Amino acid sequence: MQTDVVRIGTRGSALALAQxxxxxxxxMAAHDLPEEAFEIVVISTTGDRIQDRALAQAGGKGLFTKEIEEALIDGRIDLAVHSSKDMPTVLPEGLELSAFLEREDVNDVFIGRTGGGLTDLPQEARLGTSSLRRQALALRIRPDLKVSVFRGNVQTRLRKLEENVVDGTMLALAGLKRLKLEHVGTEVLDISDFPPALGQGAICIETRVNDKRIWELVQAIHHAETGVALACERAFLAALDGSCRTPMAGYAQVDGDRIHFSGMILTPDGKEVHEITGEGSLIEACEIGTQAGTRIRERAGSRFFESWS
Known part of the structure; x- marks a missing residue:
């Protein structure tokens, strides 16, 4: 039996700690180990400390992973737990995503200060979000809305809503479920109108390459179907050189031995939208994502990216 304490690195928000x-x-359940066999190590990230501006203006996705990955490389932790949608497509040398937990709901939830859904907001209502994807999708449906940057953890955003800073906001249903807060949502947004962020709802585990002990440990809780879906979605993201500066959405679904993918890119104002689909066998998951990303980039043209980047 493994006796060394396994150190799990994570951000310090309530949601990150729940994950x-x-x-x-x-x-613990997979290996019949006691809680004392594990230590949760909280690491403050640049993304957590920046609260006054959108992440797109501060450097993008890696802001939530950099310090945790440094601790993993240095050996201060043995594995890192992340929200998959926060992960850059290129990882630091020597690190890999070695496992994914079974995916939760991928939907976004709208939370209206006085109840109701997104379309029930009054004309020129104030919408708070830190996500360019959510901003673009909301403006596509309601171009009259006044969008403002809404940073902070889930509890901070809910408090700002109560304090009348904005009239509504949007959060991931998966996160609310993990915090036992799904009841605060006033509308679950349909993915046909409001497709999720790539990787949304999935927890991933990052480890050191060639660390056989930890790799074998986490394989016991790896959910293969989620892993295949995320491989497809991350390939799409990589083909688009995706970052927080690019409003994009996508969702891969496994159905037996087939995988179906749908992706979308938008301008931040939601006025221009390009959509793509692809499907094939599970072993083609990465190729399907890559081809979808390549085709949608060609379809949109360089002007699409240059006009607002």
């Missing part, structure tokens, strides 16, 4: 605790619980 780390879920990972620990699954590892």
């Amino acid at each position: 780390a605790a879920e990972t620990r619980a699954r590892l």
